[in-house]
Amino acid sequence: MDTKLRRVGILTSGGDAPGMNAAIRAVVRSCQRNGIVPIGIRRGFAGLIRSDTEVMDARSVNGITHHGGTVLYTARCEEFKTEEGIQAAAKACRYLGLDAVLAIGGDGTFHGLRALSRQGVNVIGVPATIDNDIGCSHYTIGFDTAANTAIEAIDKLADTMQSHERVSVVEVMGRHAGHLAVYVGLAVGATSILIPESEFDFERDVIEQIREGRERGKRHHLIIVAEGIGRCDEIVARVTEETGIETRVSILGYIQRGGSPSARDRVMASRMGHFAVEQLVHGAESQIVCYRDSQLIAVPVETALTMTKSLDMYMHKVAYDISI
């Protein structure tokens, strides 16, 4: 196939997300199919600055689809946020002879890509974060697996909390976004879901919910708290004091970022990785792969970073309506 691309750098950056490996595999194999040499860059932009790379081929991505994490390692790189760091990364791209840099990650990663693109480097981004907080894409790799991991953990918690007739306060990840909290909350039948996107009245939305639930015979209550709300210890203290019911906190934390990716994440990651390389082959310049209205499209990085998406408040309402 006739393509001007010879070498494409591939990196994963920011928080890892289950499905990143499936995306790496798809990218490497799609590169090979198009006669492009895939250059793996270790530890994200930090590795790019140091030209820490390895030439990859179909065999280097054997049997990685079902593993969580990322075989390329990842990092949050403070140096890359400085002008010198960006210049050094652009210089490394020229030194390595990269015709494009393909990065798999979240919002911070895409800001990094935009900085590189402003230095004249061709880039393409693939959205991957368990937070699902990328404005331009309705789906991000890793969200489904993280949700399933959280649900599995909460189901286990529910067994013990139910036996003791307690209230459980569970914090789920999501940084400043409540996508994971709402989705998980609906799936586990939460009594209340507290998210940063929506104001809440603690008395009405937590305490009254628990009291009313008790009156209706509900013996165990789950309060899902998005990471962006936090303050779980305060919540536990207040619930205990105001309801008199024993209350315990569980912060699910990093467990949500690990584990074998779900079918949805493997498939989305494979499709997105393949699509990203196809875009490059067809001459795309500095784009982000986005999943919108059930299809993959490419959006210029400058535009993509101005796009916003709102949380599904209807899902939040459904969870509330059927909560007790």
Ligand code: F6P
């Ligand atoms: O973006 C994914 C995420 O797990 C967020 O939910 C969380 O706020 C953050 O990363 C934690 O980051 P770090 O891995 O740097 O502690």
